[in-house]
Amino acid sequence: YGTSKINEQGHLEIGGVDTTELADKYGTPLYIYDVADICSRANQFKKAFEKHNMNYQVAYASKAFSCIAMIQLVDELGLSLDVVSGGELYTALTAGFPVGRIHFHGNNKSPEELEMAVREEIGCIVVDNFTELTWLMAITESLGKKMDVLIRITPGVEAHTHEYISTGQEDSKFGFDIQSGQAEQAIKTIQAHEYVEIKGVHSHIGSQIFETDGFTSAVNEIYKFLIQWKKSLNFEPEVLNLGGGFGIRYTKEDQPLPLENYVDAMISSVKKQAVSAELAIPEIWIEPGRALVGEAGTTIYSIGSRKDIPGVRSYVSVDGGMTDNIRPALYQAKYEAVVANKMNATNEEKVSIAGKCCESGDMLIWDIDLPKVEIGDLLAVSSTGAYGYSMANNYNRILRPPVIFVEDGEANCVIKRESYEDLVKNEFSYRKKAKAKI
Numbered sequence: 001y002g003t004s005k006i007n008e009q010g011h012l013e014i015g016g017v018d019t020t021e022l023a024d025k026y027g028t029p030l031y032i033y034d035v036a037d038i039c040s041r042a043n044q045f046k047k048a049f050e051k052h053n054m055n056y057q058v059a060y061a062s063k064a065f066s067c068i069a070m071i072q073l074v075d076e077l078g079l080s081l082d083v084v085s086g087g088e089l090y091t092a093l094t095a096g097f098p099v100g101r102i103h104f105h106g107n108n109k110s111p112e113e114l115e116m117a118v119r120e121e122i123g124c125i126v127v128d129n130f131t132e133l134t135w136l137m138a139i140t141e142s143l144g145k146k147m148d149v150l151i152r153i154t155p156g157v158e159a160h161t162h163e164y165i166s167t168g169q170e171d172s173k174f175g176f177d178i179q180s181g182q183a184e185q186a187i188k189t190i191q192a193h194e195y196v197e198i199k200g201v202h203s204h205i206g207s208q209i210f211e212t213d214g215f216t217s218a219v220n221e222i223y224k225f226l227i228q229w230k231k232s233l234n235f236e237p238e239v240l241n242l243g244g245g246f247g248i249r250y251t252k253e254d255q256p257l258p259l260e261n262y263v264d265a266m267i268s269s270v271k272k273q274a275v276s277a278e279l280a281i282p283e284i285w286i287e288p289g290r291a292l293v294g295e296a297g298t299t300i301y302s303i304g305s306r307k308d309i310p311g312v313r314s315y316v317s318v319d320g321g322m323t324d325n326i327r328p329a330l331y332q333a334k335y336e337a338v339v340a341n342k343m344n345a346t347n348e349e350k351v352s353i354a355g356k357c358c359e360s361g362d363m364l365i366w367d368i369d370l371p372k373v374e375i376g377d378l379l380a381v382s383s384t385g386a387y388g389y390s391m392a393n394n395y396n397r398i399l400r401p402p403v404i405f406v407e408d409g410e411a412n413c414v415i416k417r418e419s420y421e422d423l424v425k426n427e428f429s430y431r432k433k434a435k436a437k438i
């Protein structure tokens with residue numbers, strides 16, 4: 001993957017850095033990000049749009065992995081940024097990300113979060129529902145500040161993916177229902193408002209999508225309504241945001257399409273629909289999360305205890321698990337792994353990789369072929385760059401691992417390992433009635 005290779009010592013090297021040296025220096029578990037891989041994917045998206053000479057924005061969905069360094073890299077790459085909470089927005093602002101390129105998503109943004117976005121004058125808010133719209137109208141009015149919005153709609157397209165990460169179907173918590181006239185009502189309300197300006201429409205059909213037809217169907221479906229709304233509201237979107245969800249390779253069963261295929265398919269279906277409907281061709285925006293960072297991330301664990309059940313299975317435990325990667329437990333997600341300090345050894349045994357949480361479901365990989373592993377060997381699990389750190393948690397009071405960016409033979413720690421002190425830093429004693437102000 002990316003810049004990874006086997007070095008002369010037979011170790012896994014990423015970005016020109018020996019991963020076993022990183023494990024020595026920073027301890028395990030640890031996340032490593034291949035910066036060149038992220039850059040190359042960002043450039044593939046940008047080139048794909050530039051080929052078509054279109055106005056576009058590629059907004060990195062920061063829920064996949066947000067931290068100051070990552071946001072700064074996104075800025076350096078000239079991408080826009082999608083945030084979904086006050087916390088993600090705060091991180092972006094702290095990183096100095098240009099506010100005009102920030103888009104704010106979410107199905108239950110609070111008035112405080114909306115106010116923060118309006119005060120900071122971010123690029124746009126993707127309005128999800130009437131409650132939010134009512135709040136936003138009041139906030140913009142009282143601050144006397146304008147805000148551009150897209151309205152999120154659910155086009156009724158089901159992506160072929162896990163049901164928890166499928167979002168475009170009609171029966172979804174996200175966005176305005178399109179069939180019942182709610183989306184139309186929302187646009188009408190915005191058109192009549194002085195401070196909220198409608199820029200366009202947003203749809204996200206789901207994640208880990210390996211075909212282009214879900215996007216094409218969404219475009220076709222959206223245009224059925226855009227044609228109506230042109231007549232009924234004289235509304236024409238300047239922007240069509242088609243969301244993220246471009247599939248990546250977790251295991252060899254996954255066959256991702258070249259990123260430009262998605263862009264080509266979106267652009268050609270939008271152009272076709274717009275021309276036949278005699279509507280102006282809108283800017284196309286997309287929001288990749290995992291496609292930018294997923295394959296760039298690798299987690300290194302140390303191998304610890306082992307349980308062999310004769311004739312049944314061998315469990316090999318590592319020093320992390322569902323606290324740093326909840327995806328196997330939550331979505332039955334599959335991963336591949338290698339032994340970073342034994343890259344030239346041949347596979348000799350089938351084992352199952354267990355996490356260290358007190359939870360039977362904390363299994364990272366079932367039945368994987370590996371060289372004979374020993375205590376202290378380093379297991380490298382690939383494609384952990386998206387929704388790994390960002391969904392990490394302190395279950396069992398396990399510490400969140402550090403994050404290291406590697407590039408051109410250099411390693412930079414961008415998030416340090418949590419400490420035991422961090423675990424209790426917001427806590428107060430019970431009996432002593434500490435000076436907690438609630």
Ligand code: LLP
Pocket residue numbers: 061064082105165167204206207208243244245246287288289290291327386387
């Ligand atoms: N845009 C919107 C509106 C989204 O809801 C999402 C993901 C994305 C973009 C980015 O999707 P991506 O390109 O990363 O697939 N935690 C889950 C994924 C939940 C995704 C939620 N929304 C996972 O680990 O697979």
